[in-house]
Amino acid sequence: MAEVERRATRQRRAIEEALRGTSAFVSAQTLHARLRAGGESIGLATVYRALAGLVADGAADMIRRDDGEAIYRLCSTTRHHHHLVCRDCGKAVEVQAPQDEAWATELAQRHGFSDIWHTLEIFGTCTACARP
Amino acid sequence: MAEVERRATRQRRAIEEALRGTSAFVSAQTLHARLRAGGESIGLATVYRALAGLVADGAADMIRRDDGEAIYRLCSTTRHHHHLVCRDCGKAVEVQAPQDEAWATELAQRHGFSDIWHTLEIFGTCTACARP
DNA sequence: CTCTCTGCAAAACATTTGCAGTCGG
DNA sequence: CCGACTGCAAATGTTTTGCAGAGAG
Numbered sequence: 001m002a003e004v005e006r007r008a009t010r011q012r013r014a015i016e017e018a019l020r021g022t023s024a025f026v027s028a029q030t031l032h033a034r035l036r037a038g039g040e041s042i043g044l045a046t047v048y049r050a051l052a053g054l055v056a057d058g059a060a061d062m063i064r065r066d067d068g069e070a071i072y073r074l075c076s077t078t079r080h081h082h083h084l085v086c087r088d089c090g091k092a093v094e095v096q097a098p099q100d101e102a103w104a105t106e107l108a109q110r111h112g113f114s115d116i117w118h119t120l121e122i123f124g125t126c127t128a129c130a131r132p
Numbered sequence: 133m134a135e136v137e138r139r140a141t142r143q144r145r146a147i148e149e150a151l152r153g154t155s156a157f158v159s160a161q162t163l164h165a166r167l168r169a170g171g172e173s174i175g176l177a178t179v180y181r182a183l184a185g186l187v188a189d190g191a192a193d194m195i196r197r198d199d200g201e202a203i204y205r206l207c208s209t210t211r212h213h214h215h216l217v218c219r220d221c222g223k224a225v226e227v228q229a230p231q232d233e234a235w236a237t238e239l240a241q242r243h244g245f246s247d248i249w250h251t252l253e254i255f256g257t258c259t260a261c262a263r264p
Numbered sequence: 265c266t267c268t269c270t271g272c273a274a275a276a277c278a279t280t281t282g283c284a285g286t287c288g289g
Numbered sequence: 290c291c292g293a294c295t296g297c298a299a300a301t302g303t304t305t306t307g308c309a310g311a312g313a314g
Contacts (some may be wrong), residue, residue, distance in 0.1 A: 112258065112259040115262075119253055126244065141312075176272095177305075181269080200303085
């Protein structure tokens with residue numbers, strides 16, 4: 001959460017607005033295409049830079065799809081949490097994993113690992129994407 | 133686990149041997165470099181293709197590092213499991229998460245998600261990499 | 265012999281970066 | 290005004306692919 005000055009430019013407003021309008025994870029590529037399609041004039045590099053800034057500030061979550069592409073989403077809390085993500089449309093729900101924090105820490109210590117971090121994401125197909 | 137014919141070539145034997153010799157996750161790039169350094173004559177594309185085959189057969193695990201690069205490791209079991217991975221040297225321990233399977237399934241159903249899959253990886257610094 | 269595998273170089277992609285001009289505060 | 294921000298194009302780095310020849314079974 002680097003506390004850096006961030007200027008509110010037209011482009012960043014457009015990005016945040018687009019993210020606020022959905023509960024789904026989106027890739028930088030897709031977001032860029034969507035903004036352009038919506039008439040916004042914005043460069044791809046700007047989208048990447050803005051997203052990186054949001055992640056650094058803790059305002060957005062970034063996870064990796066199976067193919068390695070990064071996908072982003074605004075998060076409603078800075079508390080540690082996980083997601084239930086539709087692998088088709090990206091729609092996601094924030095979820096808590098009751099014991100996982102303590103479990104991971106205990107397990108790591110038992111094996112002599114320090115400076116622990118863990119990722120836990122659940123992928124599935126949401127109701128809307130399930131119907132043929 | 134596509135059941136496809138796999139021929140035992142010199143290159144594939146070298147790759148499997150290299151993987152068998154370590155408990156650490158390695159990237160295709162690193163594995164390729166290591167094999168070459170060891171005197172093996174092998175192409176990068178071959179390494180990628182062999183690793184993809186091992187993963188498809190369920191013989192190897194593939195996870196993504198934070199930067200998106202894929203890293204691979206032979207797994208001792210085809211049972212669902214997770215890893216405690218050293219983010220420095222890649223050394224990993226297979227671990228079981230007692231409740232996570234049931235928890236993830238129940239959670240997904242409650243939200244109407246089907247065809248569930250989940251990833252859970254713990255990253256830390258192992259004892260060997262911790263000492264300055 | 266036949267079909268899979270291999271190597272190489274080219275291609276495909278996602279992401280980052282250098283730079284000169286733009287614009288928010 | 291000043292420094293952060295932007296767009297573009299070029300650079301980077303990983304992974305994939307096309308193709309002709311090699312080699313496993």
